[in-house]
Amino acid sequence: MGAFIGRRILQGIIVLFLVSFIAFIIFQYLGDPVMTLAGRYATQAQRAEVREALGLNKPFYVQYFNFLKNAFQGNFGMSYVTKVPVLNLILERLPASLELAIVAEAFAVILGISLGVFVSANPQNFASKFLMTGSLLGISLPTFLVGILLIYIFSIILGIMPTSGRGETVTILNFWRSGLLTFDGWRHIILPAFTLGMFQMALLFRITRGAMLEVLGAEYIRTAWAKGLKGKSVLFKHALRNALIPVITMVGLQFGQLIGFSIVTESIFQWPGAGNLLLNSMYESDFPVVATYVIIVALIVVILNVLVDISYAFLNPKIRY
């Protein structure tokens, strides 16, 4: 068990190194930091000075090592556009993205799993068949289309939901601006969270249903029925617990996907999160921001994956790598 977790953590670290290397290449070779820092009209001597100061005349591996050293100290350089330390820029936007992702994930997990259980318990029901086809539609709709559709219906036609932004926010713990503590904040998060979570919900629904159907055919479930247990107890205590393993894995693994889709969602709803920042930085060739975003997302994804692997090993005693 310990060895298994250790190996997973080691793999995570290797992945992070690979990603940091890619980020380094983006950072160092795609932008021109000399031009940006010294200015367009700098003399040859001034440029050489900046090059010297940045260590750009050093060998490749020394530069990479310095990049890593700086990154470990939280120093990812300055944004070319706003001239603000990149890390601050991203950390300031991260709470908005995380809140959106968490609300979306919560919505997807709760609704996806309950509907999955319902359908597995009543497979021949008309509502179940409708839900099965509906969920296929759910994974067939591109995120951006769902977002636009929702804005059109709820904001433009009905006029009951805001079209963009986070609404009123409250600062907690000095650095976290939260929209989840105000009514206005919740009003703003509903449409984007639904947009972001819908694909996930449809997927979790289908996985839960599949896992439940498999478990419900097992002998211990027949035993539970034979004992005369109530339906609810069999479904939730005996079946769902065992069916949840693949579902939990999926939730963890899909979080990376959620971050990817959140860029699209944030762009449609003008959500002031890190995804929107990434998109704008890309349009403006602000490479330090792009590189740092990549590293931070990789860090989040790798940590989550390790946690999923660990919880997986705990949940399923059959699997001991």
Next chain:
Amino acid sequence: MLNKINQIRKTKFFIHFIKKPLAVTALVVISILFLGALFAPVIAPQNPYDMDKLDLANSLLPPIWMEGGQFPYLLGTDVQGRDIFSTILYGSRTSFLVGISVVVISGLLGGGVGLFAGYFGGIFDTVVMRTADTVLSFSKTLIAMLLLGVFRQSSVILVILAIVVSDWVQYARTIRGEVLSVKEEEYVLASQAIGGTSLRTVFKHVLPNSVSPLLVVAAVDFGIAIMLEATLSFLGVGIPVTQPSLGMMISQGRNYLYAGKWWLIFFPGLTLMALVFSLNLISDWLRDEIDPKVKNI
């Protein structure tokens, strides 16, 4: 004898297919869209990317059945006077081109890599599978977007390649899993025992017996690739503006939604949805047919 079995299997396949009205409808929808895309230059009343044919006087016309609609602009026009119906036909050409290319390239690349990784194992297998895990834990949208955004260039080919970078993985994983079980079968051992070369064993015995699940993956993937292209074009990092794309139509139409010009988005959106939904319906049916055990996703 074998022929007969095949014949029976084929008719069974066919009968199962006919019995699923949804799958049949889906196939009809895809065929219509495909033919529309293929013969776009013949069917379309206007070539929407020929600047000479555009007339700003015709900009933002509503669909023909609404007040102010004009022939031949069946589904209305956009701000530059482009016929929406024609643009959809041309745009779905791009969708099909990207979808088919991604499936073929990823399928060959991922299928090949997974086949050898599964059969030979060892370091190659470890490296491939760890790469696959890594790629899978990031979103395809993010990877493709970063690649296209960072290199600041766009063309249909680059979009296809940017998608393939992360897309081959699922083919590799699927076939590898299959190969791992097939290679323990007796006919594979027999082939090795009579001195067949590794390559012969892989291509004559392992491949034909492990390739069918790839069909399901390909059908799902086709839809995903089309959605991804639309998303990238929507974000402005996909197909260049001088070429037609459903995603770009929606992105451009978004600015006119507040003004009530819903047809700019509705029709391309509907086409995109119909395309992907049909592909998913077919893959769902294929999955039940090929592998009745796996009904998970």
